Amino acid sequence: MATLNELRPGESARVVSLTGTPSLVQRLAELGLFEGETLTVVALAPLGDPIEVHLGNTRLTLRRQEAATVTVEPI
Amino acid sequence: MPSAHLRVALVGNPNTGKSTLFNALSGLRQHVGNYPGVTVEMKKGRFSFHGIDFTLIDLPGTYSLAPRSPDEMVAVDLLLGRRAEEAAPDLILAVIDASNVDRHLYLTTQLMELGLPMVVAVTMTDTAAAQGIVLDCEKLAAALGVPVVPVQASRGVGMDALRSALCHGGKVPTPPPFPDAVAGELDALAAACPLVPRFLVQRLLFDVGGHIETWLTQTQAPTLPAQLAAARQRLAAAGCAVSGVEARTRYGWIRTATAGAVTKPTTRLTTRTDRIDRVLTHKVWGTLAFLAVMFLVFQSIFVWAKPFMDAIDAGRGWVGDLLTAHTAAGPLRSLLVDGVLKGVGGVLVFLPQILILFAFIAVLEDCGYMARAAFLMDKVMSRCGLNGKSFIPLLSSVACAVPAILSTRVIENRRDRLATIMVAPLMSCSARLPVYALFIGSFLRDGYPWWLSGLTLFGMYLIGFLVAPLVALLLKRTLLRGETPLFVMELPAYKMPTLKTVLFRVYDAGSAFVRRAGSIILASMVVIWASLYFPYVDASGASYPDRIEALEADDAPEGSAAEAARLQGEWKRNSYLGRVGRGLEPAVAPLGWDWKIGVAALASFPAREVMVGTFGILYDVGEVDAKEVGNADDPKAAGLKATLQKEWADDPIRGKYGVSVALSVMVFFALCCQCASTLAVIRRETRSWAWPAFTFTYMTLLAYLGGFVTFQLGRVLTDALGG
Numbered sequence: 001m002a003t004l005n006e007l008r009p010g011e012s013a014r015v016v017s018l019t020g021t022p023s024l025v026q027r028l029a030e031l032g033l034f035e036g037e038t039l040t041v042v043a044l045a046p047l048g049d050p051i052e053v054h055l056g057n058t059r060l061t062l063r064r065q066e067a068a069t070v071t072v073e074p075i
Numbered sequence: 076m077p078s079a080h081l082r083v084a085l086v087g088n089p090n091t092g093k094s095t096l097f098n099a100l101s102g103l104r105q106h107v108g109n110y111p112g113v114t115v116e117m118k119k120g121r122f123s124f125h126g127i128d129f130t131l132i133d134l135p136g137t138y139s140l141a142p143r144s145p146d147e148m149v150a151v152d153l154l155l156g157r158r159a160e161e162a163a164p165d166l167i168l169a170v171i172d173a174s175n176v177d178r179h180l181y182l183t184t185q186l187m188e189l190g191l192p193m194v195v196a197v198t199m200t201d202t203a204a205a206q207g208i209v210l211d212c213e214k215l216a217a218a219l220g221v222p223v224v225p226v227q228a229s230r231g232v233g234m235d236a237l238r239s240a241l242c243h244g245g246k247v248p249t250p251p252p253f254p255d256a257v258a259g260e261l262d263a264l265a266a267a268c269p270l271v272p273r274f275l276v277q278r279l280l281f282d283v284g285g286h287i288e289t290w291l292t293q294t295q296a297p298t299l300p301a302q303l304a305a306a307r308q309r310l311a312a313a314g315c316a317v318s319g320v321e322a323r324t325r326y327g328w329i330r331t332a333t334a335g336a337v338t339k340p341t342t343r344l345t346t347r348t349d350r351i352d353r354v355l356t357h358k359v360w361g362t363l364a365f366l367a368v369m370f371l372v373f374q375s376i377f378v379w380a381k382p383f384m385d386a387i388d389a390g391r392g393w394v395g396d397l398l399t400a401h402t403a404a405g406p407l408r409s410l411l412v413d414g415v416l417k418g419v420g421g422v423l424v425f426l427p428q429i430l431i432l433f434a435f436i437a438v439l440e441d442c443g444y445m446a447r448a449a450f451l452m453d454k455v456m457s458r459c460g461l462n463g464k465s466f467i468p469l470l471s472s473v474a475c476a477v478p479a480i481l482s483t484r485v486i487e488n489r490r491d492r493l494a495t496i497m498v499a500p501l502m503s504c505s506a507r508l509p510v511y512a513l514f515i516g517s518f519l520r521d522g523y524p525w526w527l528s529g530l531t532l533f534g535m536y537l538i539g540f541l542v543a544p545l546v547a548l549l550l551k552r553t554l555l556r557g558e559t560p561l562f563v564m565e566l567p568a569y570k571m572p573t574l575k576t577v578l579f580r581v582y583d584a585g586s587a588f589v590r591r592a593g594s595i596i597l598a599s600m601v602v603i604w605a606s607l608y609f610p611y612v613d614a615s616g617a618s619y620p621d622r623i624e625a626l627e628a629d630d631a632p633e634g635s636a637a638e639a640a641r642l643q644g645e646w647k648r649n650s651y652l653g654r655v656g657r658g659l660e661p662a663v664a665p666l667g668w669d670w671k672i673g674v675a676a677l678a679s680f681p682a683r684e685v686m687v688g689t690f691g692i693l694y695d696v697g698e699v700d701a702k703e704v705g706n707a708d709d710p711k712a713a714g715l716k717a718t719l720q721k722e723w724a725d726d727p728i729r730g731k732y733g734v735s736v737a738l739s740v741m742v743f744f745a746l747c748c749q750c751a752s753t754l755a756v757i758r759r760e761t762r763s764w765a766w767p768a769f770t771f772t773y774m775t776l777l778a779y780l781g782g783f784v785t786f787q788l789g790r791v792l793t794d795a796l797g798g
Contacts, residue, residue, distance in 0.1 A: 018318070018319075021284075021558075022282075022283035022284055022285075022318060023143060023283075023284060023285070023561065024561055024563070025318050025319070026139070026141060026281075026282065026283075026318075026321075027138070027561050027563050028563060029181075029319070029321070029322035030138035030139040030141075030181060030182075031138060031178065031563065031565060032177065032178040032181070032326075034319065034322040034323070034326065035319060035323070042352070042356075043352070043356045043357070044358070045356070045358075045450055045451055045453060045454060046358045046359075046361065046362050046451060046454075047454035047455070048454070049453070049454045049457075050450060050453050050454070050562060052352075052356055052450065052566060056175070056177070056178070056343075057174050057175040057178075057206070057208075057343070058175060058178055058565060059348070059352070059565065059566040059567075059568075060563065060564070060565060060566065061446070061449075061450045061453075061562070061563070061564050061565075061566055062562060062563045062564075063453070063457070063562045065559075066561065066562060066563060
C-alpha cells in the first residue's frame with residue numbers, strides 16, 4: 001500500500017481509498033478519480049510538485065499534499 | 076407542442092468546446108449578462124430555427140452541480156429558476172466530450188436530477204475517432220433516455236440536427252437510482268426543509284461543508300445540522316458514506332448505460348497531446364518553452380502595443396488641436412481638451428495592451444496551454460500563498476496592471492484571485508518608467524559609475540518583485556485567510572484554438588473595460604483637471620489663461636515663452652490642488668520632499684504618467700512630454716533636468732541629500748497606487764468599493780513608509796560617509 005505522492009513517473013496504481021477533505025474527495029470524483037480506478041503518474045513539475053496523473057482519458061494535475069490523501073495499490 | 080420561444084441552458088465541463096458551440100449557435104447575437112452580488116458573468120445568445128426563437132444561456136464550465144461558493148451557486152439557482160432576473164430554462168443542452176464520455180456524463184447525470192427536458196450534444200468526435208474511440212449516438216440516446224446529437228461546431232457539422240433536436244424540446248430523463256438507504260434519508264430531509272427543491276436537498280446531503288449546507292443550516296430549522304449529521308452517520312453505517320456513494324452510483328450507472336454505446340481500444344493509444352506534453356511539461360524543455368511563451372507575451376504587451384498607444388496619443392493631440400482651433404479660450408475649451416479629451420485618451424490608451432494580452436490568454440486557454448503554465452509555476456507561486464494561475468496576471472502587470480487585473484479571471488478561487496488583484500499594482504508598470512528615467516537621469520548619472528543608473532532601475536523593478544509576493548503572503552495569512560484551495564485541475568487535450576472564440580474573448584474584454592471602467596477613469600481625469608484649473612485668476616483678477624495666450628501669440632516679444640512657463644507654474648501653484656499640496660508640505664518633509672514634489676505626487680494620483688508633465692509645469696519649464704524624458708536632445712526634458720538639478724542644489728536639504736530624495740521619490744512611485752484606472756478595474760472585477768479602497772490605502776501607506784525609510788537611511792548614510 002502506498003499513497004499517490006509516493007509513485008514515480010511511469011508507475012501505475014489502483015485507487016484504494018480517499019482520505020482527504022470532503023471537498024477534495026468530491027472534486028477528485030468529479031474528475032473521475034475514485035475508489036477502484038486505475039491511474040498512472042506521468043510527470044512531475046520542474047520543482048517536483050505538483051504531479052501529473054493520467055486516468056483513463058483524463059489528465060489531472062494535483063499537488064503532492066493532495067496526492068498524499070489518495071491511498072493506492074501499485075500495479 | 077413546443078412554445079414559440081424556448082430558453083435553453085448550455086451546460087458542460089470546461090474545455091468541451093462549449094464556447095465554440097455557443098458561438099456557432101448564436102453567432103453575433105450575443106451579450107454578457109451580469110448577476111448582482113457575484114462576479115459571475117454568463118453569456119446569452121439568440122437564434123431562431125423553424126419558427127422558434129431560442130434564448131441560449133451559456134453557464135460557466137463546471138465538473139459538477141455541487142456548489143462550493145456563492146459564485147457557483149448562481150448556475151444552480153439559474154437552472155432551478157431561483158434567480159429573480161432570469162426565468163427557469165425550458166430545456167437543458169448538455170455538452171459531452173466523445174473522447175471522455177464517462178467523466179462528462181457525471182455532470183449530465185446530475186443535470187438529470189433537475190427534472191427538465193434535455194438534449195445532449197457530443198463534441199470532439201474527431202479526436203475520439205483518432206484514438207480509436209467510437210460512439211454510437213443512437214444507442215447512447217436510448218440508454219440515457221434523451222436525444223444525443225454529434226456535432227463539430229467549428230466546422231458547422233451536425234448543427235442543423237442539433238437545432239432541430241432543440242426544436243422538438245428534448246426529453247425528460249430518469250436520473251440514476253440511488254440505494255434505498257440514500258433515497259430514504261433524502262425523503263426525511265426534504266420533509267424537514269419544506270419549500271426547498273428536491274435537487275438542493277440532495278446537494279445538502281452529499282456536499283459535506285458545501286455552499287448548500289452553509290446556507291440551509293442558517294435558514295432552516297435549528298435542528299437541521301443535527302438531523303443532517305445523523306443522516307450522514309446512518310448512511311456511513313449502512314455502507315453508503317456520502318463521501319463515495321454519489322460517485323459510485325453515478326459512475327456505476329454510466330458504465331452500464333454506455334457499455335453498448337462506446338467502443339474503446341483495449342490499450343490506450345498514445346495521443347498527440349501525450350507527445351506534446353512530453354516536451355511541454357518536461358522539467359527542462361517545458362520550463363524553457365514556458366519562458367519563451369512568457370517572453371513573447373511580455374514583449375508583445377510592452378512593445379507591440381506601443382505603436383498603437385502612440386497612435387492613440389497622437390490622435391488625441393490632433394483632436395485637441397482641432398478643438399483648440401475651433402473653440403474660444405476659457406474654461407470650456409480647457410475642460411474639453413485637458414479634462415474630457417485626456418480622460419477619453421486615458422481610457423483608450425489601455426486598449427491595445429488589453430486586447431493583445433487577451434488575445435494571448437484566449438489562445439493559450441483555448442489551445443490548452445494555460446493549465447500547463449499553471450502546472451509549471453504552481454510550486455513557485457504557492458510559496459507566496461498563491462497558485463500557478465497567478466503567474467501570468469502578475470507578469471502582465473509589469474507592463475500594465477489594468478489588463479493584468481482583468482486577466483485574473485482565470486483564477487477560480489476567490490481568495491487567491493483577490494490576493495493576486497491586490498498585489499498586481501505593486502509590479503512596476505510601464506507608466507512608472509518616465510519617473511524613474513527623470514530622477515535617475517537627473518541625479519544618478521553624471522559623476523557616478525556607468526552601471527549605477529541601470530542598477531537603480533533594476534532595483535526599482537526588484538521592489539515590485541519582492542514586495543508583491545510578501546504582501547500576497549501577508550494577505551493570505553490575514554484578510555484572505557482560509558482553507559488552502561484545491562489545486563486539482565484538468566490538463567485538457569491540446570487543440571487548435573478557434574479564431575471565433577479568440578475574437579469574442581478579445582472583444583468582450585475590450586468592451587467590458589471601456590464600458591465599466593471608462594466612466595470612472597474619465598470622471599477622475601475631469602476632477603483632477605478642475606482642481607488644477609480653478610481658480611484661474613491671479614490676485615489682481617486677471618485671467619491666467621488669457622495672459623498665457625497673449626504671451627504665446629505669434630507676434631509676442633522675445634522671452635515671452637519663458638514668461639508663459641513661469642505664469643503657468645504660478646497658476647498651478649495657486650490652484651486648489653496646488654494649495655492643498657503646499658499645505659501638505661509638513662507631511663512630505665520626512666520623505667525629504669518639498670511642496671513641489673508633493674503637489675506633483677498628489678496630481679499623479681489619478682494617473683502616474685502625468686507626474687513628469689506636472690513637474691515641468693511646477694518648475695516653470697512648461698509641460699514636458701513623458702516620452703521624451705530619456706531623450707537628451709529634447710529641449711524641454713533637458714531643461715527640466717537642468718532646472719531640477721539647479722533648484723535642488725540651492726536647497727539645504729535637497730542640495731546635500733539629492734540622491735536620497737530622488738530615491739525616496741522613486742520608491743514612493745514604485746509602491747504607490749497612483750492609477751485611477753487600476754482602481755476602477757478593481758472595483759469592476761470585485762464588484763465592491765471596499766477592495767479598491769483597501770488597495771489604495773495599503774499601497775499609499777506602504778509608499779509613504781518606503782519613501783520615508785529610503786530618505787532617512789540615505790540621509791544617515793550620506794552624513795556618515797560625507798562626514
